[in-house]
Each structure stands twice: as C-alpha cells, then as structure tokens.
Amino acid sequence: MNRFLPRDHSRSVAVWLFLCAVLVFAMVVVGGVTRLTGSGLSITEWKPILGAVPPLNDADWATAFEKYKAIPQYTEVNAGMSLEAFKGIFWWEWAHRFLGRILGLVFALPFAVFLLLRRIPRRLIWRCAILLGLGALQGLIGWWMVSSGLSERVDVAPERLAVHLGLALLIFAGLIWVGLEAWAGEERSRSPEGWSRGAALMWGAVFLQCLLGALVAGSKAGMVYTDWPLMNGAIFPPADWGKGALAFLHDQALVQFNHRVFAYGLLIAGTIYAIQAWRWRLAEGLGASAVVLAASLWLQAVLGVVTLMHAVPIWLGGLHQAGAAVVLLAATVNLWMVRRSQPRLFMSGPRSMGL
Structure with a gap:
C-alpha cells in the first residue's frame, strides 16, 4: 500500500465500481437506441432468468412473434411486419436486457468477494449495498415501464420511461461517486x-x-x-x-x-x-x-x-x-x-x- 494514500481506500474496489458505471453507460445508450427503433415492446414477457436465453430455433421465433402480434403496437403500427423485421427489433431489446443481467453479475459477485476479503472500506459497504438494491429495483421498474405498452398503448408511458431512465442515471452517478470515494479515501x-x-x-x-x-x-x-x-x-x-x-x-x-x-x-x-x-x-x-x-x-x-x-x-x-x-x-x-x-x-x- 502506498503510504501517501489514506488508509480508508481501495483502488481495486474503485476500478470495479467504475467498470460497473461503464456498463450502466452502455445500457443507457443501448436503451436509447432500443426506444428509437421501437424495439422496447418486442419481448412481451419478463423472465429474469429464463429470458436470458433467446429463441434458438424456428419454433421459438414463431412463438415469440405470435406473442408480439397480440399487442397493440403490432396491430396498430407494425401490422404485416415480417419475421425478419421482428428479429431486428427483438435483438435490440434482448441486448438491453442481457446487459442488465451482465451488470447484475458484475456487481453482485465481486461485491460478495470483496466483502469476504474485507477489501471494501467499511464506510462504503452500505453505499454499495444500496446500489445493489437500486439495481434490482431497476429491473422491476423496467418491466413496469414495458407493461404500460402491452395492452392499451402502442408505446410505453412517458412518465414511466422517465422514471426508468432517471433511476439508471442515479445509479450511474452513485457508482461514480462511490468509486471516487474508494479511490481517494476518506476526507473529513x-x-x-x-x-x-x-x-x-x-x-x-x-x-x-x-x-x-x-x-x-x-x-x-x-x-x-x-x-x-x-x-x-x-x-x-x-x-x-x-x-x-x-x-x-x-x-x-x-x-x-x-x-x-x-x-x-x-x-x-x-x-x-x-x-x-x-x-x-x-x-x-x-x-x-x-x-x-x-x-x-x-x-x-x-x-x-x-x-x-x-x-x-x-x-x-x-x-x-x-x-x-x-x-x-x-x-x-x-x-x-x-x-x-x-x-x-x-x-x-x-x-x-x-x-
């Protein structure tokens, strides 16, 4: 340890948090493209674990497409869409959700390891725990947003989109802040x-x-x-x-x-x-x-x-x-x-x- 650095710091923890912030940034960008391509409603179910596996054969694709055809966005906006066109919007939404799953693992697993090794400065443990909780909440809010466009609307409710993006940016800022704290140590x-x-x-x-x-x-x-x-x-x-x-x-x-x-x-x-x-x-x-x-x-x-x-x-x-x-x-x-x-x-x- 560098003797000129405060004791209450951890550069490895800081790098981990900054990496998570980069992933959140990527999610924000991919989420924006997902919205602009009208892809957000292409996956009509929320399966946090099984949903990580995309359609693997023609039957799976046909099933996913039929579920999409049952929502207003297809009947009122994309009627007559081909299966290939559906695959184009499906992959954007799948990538967005898959990034979220990757981020959850990249945060949760090292968090557990750092806790076991006692590498996280004590004053930052509760902050990291809050960020983990916010990440889990973000998954729920993401589905709450998507569900607003599955029955009566052809897109998601703007206020729900604002909540979803706002929480993502709040997590992003929190990761940067706690990462800086871990990098520099406590300053009174x-x-x-x-x-x-x-x-x-x-x-x-x-x-x-x-x-x-x-x-x-x-x-x-x-x-x-x-x-x-x-x-x-x-x-x-x-x-x-x-x-x-x-x-x-x-x-x-x-x-x-x-x-x-x-x-x-x-x-x-x-x-x-x-x-x-x-x-x-x-x-x-x-x-x-x-x-x-x-x-x-x-x-x-x-x-x-x-x-x-x-x-x-x-x-x-x-x-x-x-x-x-x-x-x-x-x-x-x-x-x-x-x-x-x-x-x-x-x-x-x-x-x-x-x-």
Whole structure:
C-alpha cells in the first residue's frame, strides 16, 4: 500500500465500481437506441432468468412473434411486419436486457468477494449495498415501464420511461461517486457551504433536465416542431390543456418547450458557475471541473438542436442520450471535488462563499 494514500481506500474496489458505471453507460445508450427503433415492446414477457436465453430455433421465433402480434403496437403500427423485421427489433431489446443481467453479475459477485476479503472500506459497504438494491429495483421498474405498452398503448408511458431512465442515471452517478470515494479515501474537510450548495444545485438541475429529456423521448416530442429557435414559427406552441396536469407529461408541444426553456436556463447557470469558479481561482482542479461541466452543457445543447432539426435520426438520438450521461458525469465529478476541497484552498473573504 502506498503510504501517501489514506488508509480508508481501495483502488481495486474503485476500478470495479467504475467498470460497473461503464456498463450502466452502455445500457443507457443501448436503451436509447432500443426506444428509437421501437424495439422496447418486442419481448412481451419478463423472465429474469429464463429470458436470458433467446429463441434458438424456428419454433421459438414463431412463438415469440405470435406473442408480439397480440399487442397493440403490432396491430396498430407494425401490422404485416415480417419475421425478419421482428428479429431486428427483438435483438435490440434482448441486448438491453442481457446487459442488465451482465451488470447484475458484475456487481453482485465481486461485491460478495470483496466483502469476504474485507477489501471494501467499511464506510462504503452500505453505499454499495444500496446500489445493489437500486439495481434490482431497476429491473422491476423496467418491466413496469414495458407493461404500460402491452395492452392499451402502442408505446410505453412517458412518465414511466422517465422514471426508468432517471433511476439508471442515479445509479450511474452513485457508482461514480462511490468509486471516487474508494479511490481517494476518506476526507473529513469540507468546502465552504456556498460553493458546495451551488455545485449540488448544478447537479440537481442537470438531473432534472435529463428527466425532461426522457419525457420528450417518451412522448416522441422530438419528432414535431423540428425548427429552432422557434417552434413551428412561434415562441409558445399550442398545448392541449384539456389533458390537465398530464399535459406536462404527455403533450408534445409543452414537453418539448419545457425541455428547451430549462436547457437555456441551465446553460446560463452553468456558464456563470464556471466563470465564477475560474475567476476566483478555487482549489486546484475545481475551476477546471467547472469549465468541463459548462463545456459539456454547451456541446450537449448544440447536439440537441442538431438532433431536433434532423427529426431525431437513430444515431443522433443515441448520441444525444449518451451526451446526457456524460454531462451528469461531469456534474457528479464537479460536486464530489467541491465537497472534498479543503477550505484553506479557497480565497478568503465573503465572496469565497460564492454561490
């Protein structure tokens, strides 16, 4: 063990958690492509163990196809689809679920081994246990989401999609955070409350924007109003308020408008945050992490506009969803660095309290 490192750390545990985060990132991207290809309802049953085995012969494929033909998506959207076309959407959904199973094993088995070997820092054991529980819950929520499109809808409910993606991103951020804790060891010093609160608000705003994006994806709001900066030539597009509060979840115009407007506010806030962090010369690395966060926000915004104006082609839509995870990664690392920075490294005076 390196004597210059804190005792309460484990680089091997950190690498394991970062690997799990990479798998979650892959699941988010594959999940986005699954949604864009309309593949999410191609598997109409939830079999956590037996479902790992795909159809192996013509009879199995015929059975799976017949089950798909019984749901509204086939009868109302894909009537007449060939078996080969069905296989194309089936494999995307199967890959998404298979990645989830692989992730469960990659997390649970090493977790048990590390516990037996007493390699996990004691303060991180309960955090890893919570992440394991959230992963199991994610499987249930995934089926809860899929089940919403098997009887009365031709797609999944947007709010359920938002919950599913939101939990995936929460697990992703948790893995990164706990991994950083395991890598660096315990640090008892804390940054001034103002900056810590500001970094937390930035993280929360990024996460909320991801949820708003999920509603756009779930309601297919990116397929309409593909001009920018206006929406069909207007600032405020018409919304169907007859839906009541559900308009904020299901109305395509309102859902897209909310995602756009919140993005503008987030860009302004992120830019101001980065400028202030850099100008006040915060602890080493903090100014840079704030700038990286702001830069990722701008890149994601530009990508979002390009994706919208091209009516969300699969490759751009998948890239935009991957970009959301990258922005959340930047916000998570920034918050972690701010919370662990020693107060003496901040400039003195009232303005060091900052945000």
